[in-house]
Amino acid sequence: EVQLVESGGGLVQPGGSLRLSCAASGFIFSNYGMAWVRQAPGKGLEWVSTILSSGTTTYANSVKGRFTISRDNAKNTLYLQLNSLQIEDTAMYYCARRFDYDNRGQGTQVTVSS
Secondary structure, eight states: OOEEEEEOOEEEOTTOOEEEEEEEESSOGGGSOEEEEEEOTTSOEEEEEEEOTTOOEEEOTTTTTTEEEEEETTTTEEEEEEOSOOGGGOEEEEEEETTOGGGOOSOEEEEEOO
16 A cells, blocks of 8 residues: 655745655655645645656756755655745645655645745
């Protein structure tokens, strides 16, 4: 059974930083591309970033240059470093296997507010 547990969210002021983590189990983590997606209040699911098993990364234009995705295959953990946070980044953040967004974790809330 695929299990994904996100952590690291919180309340931060505009311009601040957070580091999100996602602990994965139930599948061979190193074999899969992984992604972060987010959902703001009243909006649909938005793709944020992907990292392939090769380490290749891609980002949504809205976060490019501010967010960094990474993975530690030895720890079965996915990360998302969020820098220069903006109010528009406020959302529930989820990790998921690439293209398997329905099987995402429970999420971690990021709130950017002054």
